[in-house]
Amino acid sequence: MGDAMILSDLTQIKARELAARKKVVLRVCLAAGCMSSESKGVKERLEQAVAEAGLQEEVEVRGVGCMKLCCEGPLVQADPENALYIKVTAQNAPSIVAALKGGKAEVARTDPDAPFFKRQLGIVLANSGIVDPERIESYIALDGYQALHEVLHEMTPKEVVDAMVASGLRGRGGAGFPTGLKWGTVAKSPGAKKYVICNADEGDPGAFMDRSVLESDPHAVLEGMAIAAYAVGADQGFIYVRAEYPLAIARLQNAIKQAKQLGLLGSGVFESPFNFNIDIRIGAGAFVCGEETALMASVEGKRGTPRPRPPFPAESGLFGCPTLINNVETFANVPAIYRNGAEWFAGIGTEKSKGTKVFALAGKIKNTGLIEVPMGTPLRVIVEEMGGGAPDGGRIKAVQTGGPSGGCIPAQHLDTPVDYESLGKLGSIMGSGGMIVMDESTKMVDVARFFMEFCMDESCGKCIPCRAGTVQMHNLLEKILQRKATVRDLLKLEELCDMVKHTSLCGLGQTAPNPTLSTLRFFRNEYEELLQPDKFGPPGNGGPRESARTP
Amino acid sequence: MAAKTLTIDGKPISAEEGATILQASEEAGAKIPTLCHLDGVYDVGACRLCLVEVTGVPKLLPACTTTVAEGMDVKTDSERLRRYRRMILELLFAERNHVCAVCVSNGHCELQTLAYNHGMDHVRYDYLFPKWGVDNTHPLFGMDHNRCILCTRCVRVCWHIEGAGTKNVSGRGAQARIITDLNIPWGESDSCTRCGKCVQACPTGALSHKGSTVGEMERDRGKLEFIVLAREKKQWVTAD
Incomplete structure (x- = not known):
């Protein structure tokens, strides 16, 4: 290998892989969640049991990525009988193999046709839980890298950009900037050297979408990056992934190595003049490095702090060159879009938000x-039908999206469809995909304080509103929680929220007040209940001034 | 180079292409407050005091890093901008231990002057009273972290005018601080050339000449600009 790969090589690999497929496949989740509950031991025990039963010729035990129902892990799925085993241990694993010969497995099962699974639509996660993330052949058997071949041989870079525009895909990092427009801007920016960066610095508390994608289907991200690089004219890519994701890093390194060996990355990909290499850059886990200008500074080896935009990365990015930065999930959408066509993708979702999330x-x-649903799915379907509602008969109070940059959507708005505009109207954001459900026991002021503390700790310290403002806002929230604050403190807090939102340098500071503002909007009574009487009487009555007087 | 015409505070002016709003505003006679900006070094847009309103742009833009565009309509002063600026100043005063009465820069301090100009008669936020040290290990200069506002002017002059790269920022958020080399006492630094540009650049009393007492620390701001211009115009190159 190492010689240029051509289409027939790809189809040969696929054919070999399909021919070698055994009658029964036992898929064991080896993503970080299940791995942390010893799924590796489960896989080894299953392999051993298969050998003991002499079923090696008929049964394949395959390590796969996330099978989505993380709370019931480790998960094992048996094909073709479509049995999904939950909470499998190394002790009870052999009974799954015994069951293949007609016995009964002593392992709990769940219904793979339950709404949690049936309501999902897999584009990004289509291969997750099916493909072996550590073998490129497994990805190729699922038509992997065919889209890259087609793009390189049948489309001009401009056609690739046009198709992306037609698909209507928007950035999955949170802000929802149209991906096609971004690609087109980078493609048109003058410059001999251009870069493509994959932002895998997922940092929102409670969010693990990007980690799962990287652990479950790393080649989809690599293929997406390669297609993007061809479209914009880049020959070097970087994946910026946080050091807290060692498994994702290991699988990416492995995937890059395999793709290089097959000539799917490197020089003259698929016998075309297209060259593309991908390197991994490991972040030290600063939340602000998810901001694109701070991320680029970090890749350059500098202190990870943001800088004012413009110039935007598309014009002057990494090392001053035009740079395309997209999120993991955005890139993972790309191969499917070119495999199935832009119209197919544009047919999913809502008018302004296409595809899935x-x-x-x-x-x-x-x-x-982990769930993947078409854009426009009502929140109620997600939390009540798929999520099964609050545990122990509790009632859902609010849903938090967008992490420390987002807001809390109260239960009365659960019929809101999930799309960029609808969530924005409620003072929240789509965000990168963290969705935290809260029940009646959750104190909203506490939630606001938690996220403010997070932003305070993660502020880089460059601009004053974010550095000093988050500290003061956090102190005011703490004061309210300790029942020491008065209505004047609340006014001060609101004034600070407004100021930090409108004056901060980067997205971190500009969105840091969002959780506080949205809880103030929908749960103001919870704040007011904690306030103490003001000895100066109501504001505006001659007591201490609550807002700044200016000359 | 093409010229751009724009309006600043209702006054039509022309500016060179590539000029910042801050540079153009001088011509319009508008005084935009700044703190991290320093003539002679590149801008970082960190202090947010120079934010201005531009018609048609929903966000406030920093005058120091935003370049002029044809037909731009800029407002450098409004009730809202004044309120935000005053709040930024209040946040700074509450953040560290700024006690003017005992400060070497009393009377010559940019932070103090800005507070006067913005009518900051008191601070509404809780003083944080952090415990920051003083580095007096250097034979010529002293660094009082209690008075530092992290404008990074000292870092920028050290790297980009002197080229020594002694000063840097370490830590993040409220824990961010100016360090010497890899966080060693200033007096032990091998890279420091003792040029004193950082001391000239400091807007507050954080960096000072040793031996100066309350109100004695005056700075020569023109010096840095002179050095930069002299280099750019090659005034120091002898003709032989």
Whole structure:
């Protein structure tokens, strides 16, 4: 290998892989969640049991990525009988193999046709839980890298950009900037050297979508990056991934190595003049490095702090060159869009938000895990039907999206469809996909304080509103929680929220007040209940001034 | 180079292409408050005091890093901008231990002057009273972290005018601080050339000449600009 790969090589690999497929496949989740509950031991025990039963010729035990219902892990799925085993241990694993010969497995099962699974639509996660993330052949058997071949041989870079525009895909990092427009801008920016960066610095508390994608289907991200690089004219890519994701890093390194060996990355990909290399840059886990200008500074080896935009990365990015930065999930959408066509993608979702969105469903909800739903799915379907509602008969109070940059959507708005505009109207954001469900026991002021503390700790310290403002806002929230604050403190807090939102340098500071503002909007009574009487009487009555007087 | 015409505070003016709103505003006679900006070094847009309103742009833009555009309509002063600026100043005073009465820069301090100009008669936020040290290990200069506002002027002059790279920022958020080399006492630094540009650049009393007492620390701001211009115009190159 190492010689240029051509299409027939790809189809040969696929054919070999399909021919070698055994009658029964036992898929064991080896993503970080299940791995932390010893799924590796489960896989080894299953392999051993298969050998002991002499079934090696008929049964394949395959390590796969996330199978989505994380709260019931470790998960094992048996094909073709479509049995999904939950909470499998190394002790009871052999009974799954015994069951293949007609016995009964002593392992709990869950219904793979339950709404949690049936309501999902896999584009980004289509291969997750099916493909072996450590073998490129497994990805190729699922038509992997065919889109890259087609793009390189049948489309001009401009056609690739046009197709992306037609698909209507918007950035999945949170802000929802049209991906096609971004690609087109980078493609048109003058410059001999251009870069493509994959932002895998997922940092929102409770969010694990990007980690799961990287651990479950790393080649989809690599293929997406390669297609993007061809479209914009880049020959070097970087994946910026946080050091807290060692498994994702290991799988990416492995995937890059395999793709290089097959000539799917490197020089002259698929016998075309297209060259593309991808390197990994490991972040030290600063939340602000998810901001694109801070991320680029970090890749350059500098202190990870943001800088004012413009110039935007598309014009002057990494090392001053035009740079395309997209999120993991955005890139993972790309191969499917070119495999199935832009119209297919544009047919999914709502008018302004196309395709699907992956959410990490967490918090006070029965089924926690990873879900991918079409844009426009009502929140109620997600939390009540798929998530199964609050555990122990509790009532859902609010749903938090967008992490420390987002807001809390109260239960009365659960019929809101999930799309960029609808969530924005409620003072929240789509965000990168963290979805934290809260029940009646959750104190909203506490939630606001938690996220403010997070922003305070993660502020880089460069601009004053964010550095000093988050500290003061956090102190005011703390004061309210300790029942020491008066209505004047609340006014001060609101004034600070407004100021920090409108004066901060980067997205971190500009959105840091959002959780506080949204809880103030929908749960103001919870704040007011904690306030103490003001000895100066109501504001505006001659007591201490609550807002700044200016000359 | 093409010229751009724009309006600043209702006054039509022309500016060179590539000029910042801050540079153009001088021509319009508008005084935009600044703190992290320093003539002679590049801008970082960190202090947010120079934010201005531009018609048609929903966000406030920093005058120091935003370049002029044809037909731009800029407002450098409004009730809202004044309120935000005053709040930023209040946040700074509450953040560290700024006690003017005992400060070497009393009377010559940019932070103090800005507070006067913005009518900051008191601070509404709780003083944080952090415990920051003083580095007096250097034979010529002293660094009082209690008075530092992290404008990074000292870092920028050290790296980009002197080229020594002694000063830097360490830590993040409220824990961010100016360090010497890899966080060693200033007096032990091998890279420091003792040029004193950082001391000239400091807007507050954080950096001072040793031996100066309350109100004695005056700075020569023109010096840095002179050095930069002299280099750019090659005034120091002898003709032989």
